Amino acid sequence: MALIDMVVEKIVKIPLESRDKPDVLRELVQILKDAGEIDDFETVLKAVQDREDKQSTGLEKAIAIPHCKTTAVSSLKLAIGIAPQGIDFDSMDGEPTKLFFLLVASPDLSGPHVEALAEIAKLARSNSFCKALVNAENAQEVVDLLKGT
Numbered sequence: 001m002a003l004i005d006m007v008v009e010k011i012v013k014i015p016l017e018s019r020d021k022p023d024v025l026r027e028l029v030q031i032l033k034d035a036g037e038i039d040d041f042e043t044v045l046k047a048v049q050d051r052e053d054k055q056s057t058g059l060e061k062a063i064a065i066p067h068c069k070t071t072a073v074s075s076l077k078l079a080i081g082i083a084p085q086g087i088d089f090d091s092m093d094g095e096p097t098k099l100f101f102l103l104v105a106s107p108d109l110s111g112p113h114v115e116a117l118a119e120i121a122k123l124a125r126s127n128s129f130c131k132a133l134v135n136a137e138n139a140q141e142v143v144d145l146l147k148g149t
Helices: 021-034 041-054 110-124 127-134 139-147
Strands: 067-069 077-087 097-105
Touching: 021 041, 021 077, 021 097, 041 067, 041 097, 077 127, 077 139, 097 110, 097 127, 110 127, 127 139
Parallel strands: 067 097
Antiparallel strands: 077 097
């Protein structure tokens, strides 16, 4: 399944309420829980935190892609959070992060997991596109931008 097909309003939150990295991770996992995408909140959160503890997923240009693999899911899951004010996420360039793409996959889904990471990285190369996402007014606008409608 293409990443773009996974983007629906219920997995997008704008603006994020969190102000620090641990809260961002919790809030992103909560988006999946509230959307009915996961059942085991604590297991998914622990897997995301454990992965983040190994190395920050805060990239450059205000983007972070926290991700993990866990048996708590059977298919690839995506949550998108936008923090227009920016949040310190230990990014590679030291700048605040504004766009968060959480990916959670089953351990046997390495292919789709890597493909989704690559798709997000490709989107991230466009500064104007990322700026449009950060300036979106609501979840539907984010969905429309990502789907190119």
